[in-house]
Amino acid sequence: MSTEHTPQILEELDLLPLWVRRELLAQADEAATAGASAPPAAITEIIASRPDPAPTIAPRSLSSAAAVIAPPGKPDAAVEEDTAKALDHRARATRIAQLDWATLQTEVSGCTACGLCKSRSKTVFGVGNPQADWLVVGEAPGAEEDRQGEPFVGQAGKLLDSMLTSIDRSRSENVYILNTLKCRPPQNRNPEPDELALCAPFLHRQIELIQPKLIFAVGRFAVQTILGREATISSLRGKLHDYRGIPVVVSYHPAYLLRNLPDKAKAWQDLVLATQTLGDKG
Numbered sequence: 001m002s003t004e005h006t007p008q009i010l011e012e013l014d015l016l017p018l019w020v021r022r023e024l025l026a027q028a029d030e031a032a033t034a035g036a037s038a039p040p041a042a043i044t045e046i047i048a049s050r051p052d053p054a055p056t057i058a059p060r061s062l063s064s065a066a067a068v069i070a071p072p073g074k075p076d077a078a079v080e081e082d083t084a085k086a087l088d089h090r091a092r093a094t095r096i097a098q099l100d101w102a103t104l105q106t107e108v109s110g111c112t113a114c115g116l117c118k119s120r121s122k123t124v125f126g127v128g129n130p131q132a133d134w135l136v137v138g139e140a141p142g143a144e145e146d147r148q149g150e151p152f153v154g155q156a157g158k159l160l161d162s163m164l165t166s167i168d169r170s171r172s173e174n175v176y177i178l179n180t181l182k183c184r185p186p187q188n189r190n191p192e193p194d195e196l197a198l199c200a201p202f203l204h205r206q207i208e209l210i211q212p213k214l215i216f217a218v219g220r221f222a223v224q225t226i227l228g229r230e231a232t233i234s235s236l237r238g239k240l241h242d243y244r245g246i247p248v249v250v251s252y253h254p255a256y257l258l259r260n261l262p263d264k265a266k267a268w269q270d271l272v273l274a275t276q277t278l279g280d281k282g
């Protein structure tokens with residue numbers, strides 16, 4: 001396994017920090033509270049392991065993370081740098097996890113955490129009723145979304161709107177729609193793991209504030225971020241999943257459906273599953 005993205009991998013495994021003194025963790029939390037960005041520098045021994053306040057992904061095996069964390073032959077300085085970055089990332093996630101809706105919006109609109117800020121026109125926070133019981137999670141803004149600052153306003157968005165209309169839902173009334181990434185990847189390329197990891201705290205905080213009763217996740221990267229694992233949409237759809245106690249229905253991305261019309265029937269089944277789930281809960 002490559003060690004290039006060690007902190008990100010550990011972050012995704014929800015196993016950070018493992019090799020950090022308690023006092024360094026306290027410093028990181030203090031820095032987060034004070035809004036400082038510089039992480040503590042030295043990392044020397046294994047003492048503490050605590051749950052991430054805003055885990056991006058469900059925990060897996062401790063031994064696999066331990067194998068990643070101190071790879072034999074990796075220079076100490078590089079390990080320190082990786083861990084400092086991970087602490088910084090953790091402090092940022094902790095701070096974001098405490099923001100209110102308006103401050104979160106401001107934070108997203110000024111975000112420079114990854115390189116996508118350089119090419120974006122507008123950040124895309126979300127649209128709809130923030131009190132809605134139904135949340136649609138998409139992937140990333142496209143060209144039109146980047147121009148308008150609103151998710152799903154292109155062709156895929158029109159299809160999403162008609163899918164929602166077919167079950168008496170709409171973005172103007174009883175649905176909130178957001179993306180996993182808040183900025184457009186250039187040329188609509190796939191999101192990079194670092195971009196997803198850096199944007200995930202915004203998504204988690206949005207969900208915590210909206211408190212939907214159902215999440216309808218469309219497309220591979222949305223599903224990967226919400227469920228914390230990589231799998232094909234076809235292997236995940238048709239059954240209920242869970243995000244911190246909220247039922248999740250997985251479906252194809254509307255942009256995919258535009259290119260694969262026969263799968264629209266399956267997307268309809270997914271909408272029915274979501275509707276029934278909400279009906280059963282409500």
Ligand code: URA
Pocket residue numbers: 138139140141142145150151152153154156157179219255
């Ligand atoms: N695709 C998405 O996932 N989101 C958008 O906002 C537009 C297209």
